[in-house]
Amino acid sequence: MPNQAFRDAMARLPAGVVVISARSHDEYRGLTASSLVSVSLEPPMVMVGLERESATRATVLETKAFNVSVLTRAQEFIADRFAGLAPAIDPQWRTLPHRLGTNGIPLIDGCAAWLECRLEQNHQAGDHEICVGEVLAAVVGGGDPLILWDRAFWSLH
Secondary structure, three states: OOHHHHHHHHOOOOEEOEEEEEEEOOEEEEEEEOOOEEEEEOOEEEEEEEEOOOHHHHHHHHHOEEEEEEOEHHHHHHHHHHOOOOOOOOOOOOOOOEEEOOOOOEEEOOOOEEEEEEEEEEEEEOOEEEEEEEEEEEEEOOOOEOEEEOOEEEOOO
16 A cells, blocks of 8 residues: 555545653653544553654653643644754754753643653554553643644544
């Protein structure tokens, strides 16, 4: 099957947009993802696909921890920055309003929700790694969630 046909088909599936963050010593890592899925309620667990070549994936595997910031429609530029489509964030995230979770990993301010996770499992899957994390803390924020559909950002309204 041609790769482009698969990409086109998957672009028709709406998905929430999140930033996955990790911490390596005094530097923060992050990437935009649209593959976050709840996989268990007891214990609470999520899974996310992380590109195998990303520094964020390497840090998650090394530290066994990651956080999730569920972006709002007003945070489209943040999604672009962590996807490499806009100027990159400096390693200490000085230009991005955030706070540290109880695990010391950044959470972006103003999001629809936040999760703090401990890596429980990881599985190689093609050019990505499937990371399953136990959710240790979950907080609900506000705002209209950012949705990716047909290679563009949307909102629910």
